[in-house]
Amino acid sequence: MKIFSRSNWGVTTLGLAIAIFLIAFLIIPVATVVVVAFQDPNTGELTLINFVDFFNTSLFQESFFNSFYVASMSVVLATIIALPLAYFTTRFNFGGAALIQTLGIIPLIMPPFVGAVAMLLLFGENGSVNLLVSEWFGFTIPFMEGLNGVILVESIHYFPFILINLSAALLNIDRSMEESAQNLGASGLRLFRRIVFPLAMPGYIAGASLVFLKVFDDLATPLLLNINNMLAPQAYLRISSIGISDPMGYVISVILVAFSLFSLWVAFLALKNKDYSMVQKGGGGLMKRDLRPWEKIGCYAVIILILGMVLSPHIGLGLLSFGTIWSYSALPDAFTLEHYERMFSIAGPFISNTLLYAGLAALIDVILGTAIAYIVWRTGLAGRKWLDFIAMGAVAVPGVVLGIGYLRTFVEFNVPIVDKPLASWWVIIVIALAIRRLPYALRACTAALQQVSVMLEEAAENLGATKARTVRRVVVPLMTGGILAGFVTSFATASVELSATIMLVSSESDAPLAYGIYEFMQSAAGRGPGAALGIVAVLIVGIATYASHRVIEHTEKKRSSGGITVAEQTGAV
């Protein structure tokens, strides 16, 4: 193959452009923060002494263990929640499958700190459930005690990552695989265990590794639940305290990044050497069948149980937003619309800012995600793996670190036309969100691309289509489901992001929703309006998610009914 063929030039330019973007907005800002970890605190010389201190400190060992334990248990609990939802809704003809899927995604669109507030009110030691339980039975259940609380809140918040990726993967499974297995006599659980689940593995691993990473790095939830002995809170507390320029906070950041990269690598190894692509896009995934009545009852019972648990933060938040005073009682004293009145008088800019920022960020993310996935899996560009690693590495960068890095790096960089430092221009928030959420989109796009067989592309090229045309007419359309899943995940989670934005918002007119909620939640009289704003956020993003879900379904249907061939799609006929 000639090295500088025309299509290679295109790929190289694209790869370079992405690399420059990542270096400017991820590597450099993080490096300005991370370098502190390698400096001797006394002399400023490069050293590893801070890492020696880290491993000698019992508090940090304990924190490391706690973070690892919480992240692992959250993956387990999240899987238990997500698996039935994903399987039932993709495998059986269900009334309102789209609704269930959307409801299942809703936890993602609530800032975790808001979820924790609501969960404390419902499940805390003196929360509604325990007040009732102790009144009836005389004991309390430690749902929210210590690490339990973090695991519960985190898995309820992040399980949609597994759900969304697993559902996309299940929808993409070639129906003929399942049919062959059935013809060979497999059915029920065995069919699921031996054929369906293994084929959906890329989606599951993508989701599970995201859950692990997010929980491992998450700051707001443990902080809100007042758990200090975990890595991310330790890093944050040390970096953000006045006057302490103690390098340990930065060391912990480096450890977080390194360990997260390590677990990504493990996930990568788990998928290596296995071929998950299927030639046929077999008519939109698993064969759906009708449920027998008793099965139906069982499925609905499981789903309602799970949804009840998953939606409890929203129920709590709803009660909070309509309640007057809620203090040491199972329910608020009385109900009112006052909080909504107060909230609506000022919520407008928060909402429009959020839609704008999260929309742009998600758009950037799916474009970058598709491009990177393609470069990594379909071209021989030198250093392509690095592109993937760096982009995924963003998931391992705590928001605070990115925020501080941006402030340090871009404060003296004036944007020409608006004449403002880039660090205080609203666009920096979009970029921060895009970088923070890029890994989600990238995982989704990669999983989607892995399920598209190279043979389809080769066929298109044999029919005379150029590389660019093949990408546009075959690869991208076949990836639509994954790309949209990536867009939804990025959009939904970007609209509730707080940790990086709280550092970067430089004027209130630029502030997004999560920031507004956080602000409200900092005063006694603001809890109600804050909760009302939270409900509005959930509704807006929920509607957006539902709409895109319908689009996915629509395109899936179109593809399966139309029986589009490669030749048709490339226009080669």
Next chain:
Amino acid sequence: MQKYYANLAIAGVVLGVAAVFAPMQAIAAEKLVIVTSYPPDTTVTVGKAFTKATGIKVEMLKKKTTAGIKYLQATAKNNTSDMFWASAPDAFEVLKGDGLLQKYTVKVKGIPEKVGAFPINDPEGYYKGFAASGYGIMWNTRYLKAKKLPKPTSWKDLEKPVYHGHVGMSAPSRSGTTHLTVETLLQGKGWKDGWAMMKNIAGNFKTVTARSFGVPDGVNSGQFGVGIVIDFFGLSSQASGFPVEFIYPKLTTLVPANIAIVKNAPNKKLAGAFIEYLLSPAGQEVLLNPKIRRLPVNPATYAKAPKGFPNPFKDKSIGSAVKFDLQLSKSRYNIINSLFDVMITYRLDDLRSATKAIQMAEKKQMGKSNLAASKMIAEAKALVAQVPITDAKASEKSFNKIFKKKRKKATTKVTGRQAEFEQAWDTQIKANYAKAKTLAAKAASM
């Protein structure tokens, strides 16, 4: 399919255009930009009143006090903020020390020199006090009733076994106001007894919250019954209808909450107008709003306060027991934060179980005259109370440098690293708590 992409493209363009134009309007009008740690209840209420009175628009930029300092430091070279508005005077001292504030002379008359034992304004004129804040105890009346707990009236009450697991507080490293509370206790009781009392109270903690607002929030919702808080958290929670009450214990200090103009402020004049308004009778009266409930610094304003509202200019018992020494506080600021975290925040479980064991032993031995047992209990208490360093060491300049370093000056030589010291302290503290627990358990079984 093609149509789908066309739609997508149109959507993209619309988004892009909206993106360019939306913020344009925001830049157009001239506005006063204030970096503040206050919640919208305070900022929106005061901001609206100010705009109504002067016609000047205000933009409030909400940051945690510590984050606000970082923000001003990071953006100093290209500053876009006009004012800094927060509670803790220490925070203003940090900014002043970094040369990030500018002097201002107030024109409004009628503000006294001192509130309690504390000067209201910065003697050098860099920042001005606009309200007074004291620290005290708030509690949830429903919680106390359900758990049959008495109302606390002093810090000493909170040491009692009856409050075990019912008290909440923030950490000084997280919250400037909590730092002042701890420092007040240490200055009022002395280094040794102050820490001993602090640890006895902490042994009863349910939790150490990560944000200062976490404490009133926890008390309001009933997660724990009693909280150690700054006055306006308690007073405004009460005014918002929560079943809570607040008192000032004897040993408290009144400290001004402050406002200052940032160096190189783009709108210096407007900033001056804001200070003048805040200190004017109209501005002072806004502080009495139920959502704010702060103590005004103008004594005349108290005539308009609701019944039962504390008045430090009349009731001399509030905040006069301790003469707060700001310089002493400054000399050991980071050490106090670090000690508190090592001994209390991160070892809360160990401290709690040691305290519980001691409380059990004392209960068992009550009324008995078992000398060996009471000796063991005393020993256990001494172990819990032990502080790794003396107060002289805590204020030592060279020692403080280890905890506060500016890497810019490579010439300042320091020996030792914070992590090293903290680990050594932690080992000692953990062993002490464990030993205290065994001793107390032994005493209880005698």
